[in-house]
Amino acid sequence: MYESFYGLKENPFNVTPNPDYLYLGESHREALAQLLYGVREKKGFIVITGEVGTGKTTLLHYLLEKLDGNNHTRTAFLFNPKLTVNDFIQYILKDLGVRVQGQTKGEYLHHLHRYLLNAYKRDERVVLIVDEAQGLKPELLEEIRLLSNLETSRSKLLQIVLVGQPELDKTLSQPEFRQLRQRINLRFQLSPLSFKETREYIEKRLRIAGATEPIFTEKAIKEIYRKSGGIPRLINIICDNALLNGFALDQKVVDEKSVREVSADLQLKAKPKSIGKWILFSLSLIGGVIGFLYLYTMGYFQFLYQEAYRGLQFIKMFILLLTS
Ligand SMILES: Nc1ncnc2c1ncn2[C@@H]1O[C@H](COP(=O)(O)OP(=O)(O)OP(=O)(O)O)[C@@H](O)[C@H]1O
Ligand SMILES: [Mg+2]
Secondary structure, three states: OOOHHHOOOOOOOOOOOOHHHOOOOHHHHHHHHHHHHHHHOOOOEEEEEEOOOOOHHHHHHHHHHHHHOOOOEEEEEEOOOOOOHHHHHHHHHHHOOOOOOOOOHHHHHHHHHHHHHHHHHOOOEEEEEEOOHHHOOHHHHHHHHHHOOOEOOOOEOOEEEEEEOOHHHHHHOOHHHHHHHHOEEEEEEEOOOOHHHHHHHHHHHHHHOOOOOOOEOHHHHHHHHHHHOOOHHHHHHHHHHHHHHHHHOOOOOEOHHHHHHHHHHOOOOOOOOOHHHHHHHHHHHHHHHHHHHHHHHOOHHHHHHHHHHHHHHHHHHHHHHHHO
16 A cells, blocks of 8 residues: 555565565574474474564465475474364374375374385484464363374474464463373464564565665664564564654654554553563662661661771781881
C-alpha cells in the first residue's frame, strides 16, 4: 500500500516467512550452531525454547533448508503436534516419504524402525523436528521418548529436535517427564534481539525491499526496540504500522513520535526490562539508609569520630616530639 511512497519494491515487514529477509542475531546463530552440531554428532535429543515471536519457526525453516541440501540427512517436520499417537507416527512416516501399509501402531512402528535401520546402513541421519512442542500432549511426549530409544549398539537412529515456547521447559521439568529430561543432550534458549541487532534487522529488511535512504530516525529505532523488546514479530508489526502512519500523514521519515503513537494503538507498552534494575537500586538505597541510621543510633559514628580524633592527637604529639 505504502511501498511506492517510500520508494520500496515490496513490503519489508511482512510477517510471512521469506528467506531473503532472514537476519541471524547472535542468539539465532548460536541456536543454529547447536542444532547443526547436535544433528551432525547424533546427539539424540535437542530442545530449543524461546518467547513468542522470537523467530523459532523461522530458524527451523532455515535449518531444514540447510539439512535438506545435505544428502546424508532426512527430515520429518511436524509443525502441528496436536495429533493422536497413531496419526503422529503415520505423519512421520509420510513426511519421510515411506509408503504406509497397515493400520495398527505396532505396524507403523515396525515400518519406522525398518526405515531407520536402512537409513543407518546408508549412513544417513534421520531428524524429527517438532515445532510448537509446548502443545504436545503428555502421551505424545512419552511416545517421543520411546522413539528416542530406537538405537543400534553404536548410535541413535533418530535425532529429535523439540522447539517451543517457554511453557515447554515448564512441562519438561515436571516429575513425570524425568526420564525424557535425562535424554536431552542439548538445550538452548533463544533470546530476543539486542538494540544493535534490532537496528540491523530493520535496516536489512528495508534494504532488501529496495530502500536507498534511511526511513526510521535513530530515536524511532530506539523506541521500536523499547516497545518490541527486540522480538522480531513485534518489530515487524510496529514498523509496518509506523510506515502506514507516515504514508497517511505524508511523512517520508518516521520519527519516535510516530512509533509511540502506533505502539499505543497496538497497545504495546515498553518492555519493563529496566524495572528489575530499578527495584534492585531502590532496595540497595533503602538498605543503605536503614544501615546508616542503625549505626548512627548505636553511636558507631561517634565512636569512629573519637577514635579518629585520638589518632590525630597521637600523630600531632609524635610530630612535636620529633621536631622539639
Ligand atoms: N531471524 C529472523 N530473520 C528475519 N525475520 C524474522 C526472524 N525471526 C523472526 N522473524 C520474523 O518474525 C516473524 C515471527 O517469527 P516466528 O514465527 O519464527 O516466531 P516464533 O518464535 O516461531 O513464534 P511463535 O512462538 O508464535 O511460534 C516471522 O514471520 C518473521 O517475519
Ligand atoms: Mg513458531
